[in-house]
Amino acid sequence: NSNQPGELPQLYRDTEPPLLIVSNTFQRLEAELSKDAHADYEQAQHSSRITYDNIQKMSAIFDSINRNTMIIFAMLVVLMLGIKLLFMRELQHRLLILANYSAQVAREQFTKEPPFLVNDSTGKLAQALHTMAMEIQTTKKIVQTLTEGLESKVTERTAELQMANEKIMALN
Helix, strand or coil, rough: CCCCCEEEEEEEHHHHHHHHHHHHHHHHHHHHHHHHHHHHHHHHHHHHHHHHHHHHHHHHHHHHHHHHHHHHHHHHHHHHHHHHHHHHHHHHHHHHHHHHHHHHHHHHCCCCCCCCCCCHHHHHHHHHHHHHHHHHHHHHHHHHHHHHHHHHHHHHHHHHHHHHHHHHHHHH
């Protein structure tokens, strides 16, 4: 209810300073929030860059670990194949020695010791083969002794029979 043109009514004039204060306060708050939001945005962007860089570094580390793991695995496979080859050659060598030893036993060339002494299946086989060879040698000596004794008994009996035959012929 103002009488002068351009003048605010009394009700608005009384409320004008508090509204200006509230408006100014909102503007200041908006400016501060905007500044804080911008700072938070910048900090988030910086953190995102750091996180991205860390992810890239971790990815490179994992790639390196994977590559090293594959290299180690390949080396282990090669090592296992090499060890297998060495064991196969050693086994082949021992079996060849056992075959030669068996041939010597077949030719009656007995030895005092087994071809090798190791504590595995080839060593047990070598020991068993040697034990068998020693038993064959012992049996052969016994048979030879018995044969020699038998030959002397046959000769002795033959002489006795011949004398008995001569006596019978003399009596006839």
